[in-house]
Amino acid sequence: MANNENSRRMNDILKQFRPDHREDLIPCMQAVQDREGYISDDSMAAIGAHFGIPAIKVYGLATFYDYFTFAPVSGDVVRICNGTSCHMMGAGKLISEAEKIKQTGAGKGRSRFTLKICECQGACSAGPVMDVNGKSYIRVKPEEVRSITEKSLGREKGGEG
Numbered sequence: 001m002a003n004n005e006n007s008r009r010m011n012d013i014l015k016q017f018r019p020d021h022r023e024d025l026i027p028c029m030q031a032v033q034d035r036e037g038y039i040s041d042d043s044m045a046a047i048g049a050h051f052g053i054p055a056i057k058v059y060g061l062a063t064f065y066d067y068f069t070f071a072p073v074s075g076d077v078v079r080i081c082n083g084t085s086c087h088m089m090g091a092g093k094l095i096s097e098a099e100k101i102k103q104t105g106a107g108k109g110r111s112r113f114t115l116k117i118c119e120c121q122g123a124c125s126a127g128p129v130m131d132v133n134g135k136s137y138i139r140v141k142p143e144e145v146r147s148i149t150e151k152s153l154g155r156e157k158g159g160e161g
């Protein structure tokens with residue numbers, strides 16, 4: 001039963017992408033991850049079959065991007081881009097600040113979150129870029145990391161933020 005539901009959800013995603021448009025491979029993987037939270041082995045096989053390429057190639061491409069995960073990530077995820085442009089614009093200070101928040105707690109918001117350091121998110125001119133559970137923030141200053149994290153994590157679950 002659950003497998004039928006999974007197949008139906010996967011087919012709903014795949015039918016948005018034409019099999020002969022391989023440039024849609026990454027957007028397709030993003031759609032799967034956004035919907036499922038990660039890209040499973042079964043999803044990679046289905047994506048590969050849809051585009052006519054081996055699942056191992058789908059996996060190889062996906063591993064190139066830190067955005068993709070291959071196992072369920074529980075809880076909240078804070079991503080900070082450390083691509084070249086964001087790095088040059090001070091992403092390292094954002095990362096340090098986020099690591100500090102993980103260690104000391106996030107005030108009224110929740111302090112338990114997964115911190116992921118990502119490569120380019122495609123918004124280089126507006127860096128440094130971070131996102132909390134998929135919501136992006138641009139031109140982030142180190143002193144804003146705590147308030148963004150606290151507000152985002154607090155609000156999303158109806159906390160006081």
Ligand code: FES
Nearest residue numbers: 083086121123124
């Ligand atoms: S390097 Fe961060 S968005 Fe491009």
